[in-house]
Amino acid sequence: MTNDIVIHTEKLTKRFGDFIATNEITFDVYSGEIFGFLGANGAGKTTAMKMLCGLSRPSSGNATIAGYDIYTGTEKIKKNIGYMSQKFSLYEDLTVMENIEFFGGIYGLTKRILKEKGQSLVETLGMQREAKKLVGDLPLGWKQKLSFSVAILHEPKIVFLDEPTGGVDPITRRQFWDLIYDAADKGITVFVTTHYMDEAEYCNRITMMVDGVIKALDSPTKLKQQFSATTMDEVFFELARGAKRKAD
Numbered sequence: 083m084t085n086d087i088v089i090h091t092e093k094l095t096k097r098f099g100d101f102i103a104t105n106e107i108t109f110d111v112y113s114g115e116i117f118g119f120l121g122a123n124g125a126g127k128t129t130a131m132k133m134l135c136g137l138s139r140p141s142s143g144n145a146t147i148a149g150y151d152i153y154t155g156t157e158k159i160k161k162n163i164g165y166m167s168q169k170f171s172l173y174e175d176l177t178v179m180e181n182i183e184f185f186g187g188i189y190g191l192t193k194r195i196l197k198e199k200g201q202s203l204v205e206t207l208g209m210q211r212e213a214k215k216l217v218g219d220l221p222l223g224w225k226q227k228l229s230f231s232v233a234i235l236h237e238p239k240i241v242f243l244d245e246p247t248g249g250v251d252p253i254t255r256r257q258f259w260d261l262i263y264d265a266a267d268k269g270i271t272v273f274v275t276t277h278y279m280d281e282a283e284y285c286n287r288i289t290m291m292v293d294g295v296i297k298a299l300d301s302p303t304k305l306k307q308q309f310s311a312t313t314m315d316e317v318f319f320e321l322a323r324g325a326k327r328k329a330d
């Protein structure tokens with residue numbers, strides 16, 4: 083982690099009619115940081131993440147992502163980020179290698195680089211025997227690890243992960259987090275939403291959103307001190323219990 087700021091937001095706001103989904107959120111994220119973005123259902127996490135990825139125009143406020151302005155630099159932003167969501171990841175009807183080639187191609191990698199990177203990726207993941215198998219036939223945990231690796235194949239400055247480990251067992255989640263640490267060690271900033279509080283502990287810093295507003299932002303250790311809590315679960319409960327919004 084360095085002191086270089088790669089995500090800077092200032093009073094970033096998104097309204098849907100009269101409803102304020104994300105209300106004046108302000109924070110900085112540093113290069114190589116693992117930044118956890120937490121909140122109860124409906125808190126406004128996905129709305130914020132869509133704005134940061136250049137997919138949704140803010141109603142007001144400012145932000146720069148990888149040095150590019152959120153209003154005028156959305157195409158540049160998209161080139162400098164990777165994205166992975168539990169809801170959308172890989173094509174189930176393509177093989178492991180075909181998915182690597184397809185997504186690597188979209189991210190602008192040449193065929194020669196893709197061949198090299200694809201080979202070393204399946205080796206790193208221990209998936210040599212699966213390279214020609216359909217992704218649909220792989221266990222969920224493997225799909226998620228592959229999906230994450232594909233999202234950073236083009237070595238983006240920032241990778242956005244929207245609940246990347248939903249539905250898998252704790253051991254596979256731990257392995258997934260080893261990949262996250264490797265990426266952060268290489269200088270890739272990781273912006274991650276999760277509902278798992280053990281994963282919150284793995285982040286360098288965490289924001290907690292409640293009803294569209296940032297209620298807390300600090301390291302897990304400092305947050306636990308601040309709320310006299312022994313676990314992040316207790317911190318989360320303390321902050322989120324007054325939330326008015328419910329899941330859709």
Ligand SMILES: Nc1ncnc2c1ncn2[C@@H]1O[C@H](COP(=O)(O)OP(=O)(O)OP(=O)(O)O)[C@@H](O)[C@H]1O
Pocket residue numbers: 098101103121122123124125126127128129130327329330
């Ligand atoms: N296009 C939209 N039009 C109107 N309201 C919306 C729209 N998108 C989101 N919202 C509302 O904004 C609020 C925040 O939604 P968002 O999806 O950002 O929450 P979230 O924190 O990501 O929750 P979850 O963990 O359930 O995905 C919700 O009340 C949701 O209903």
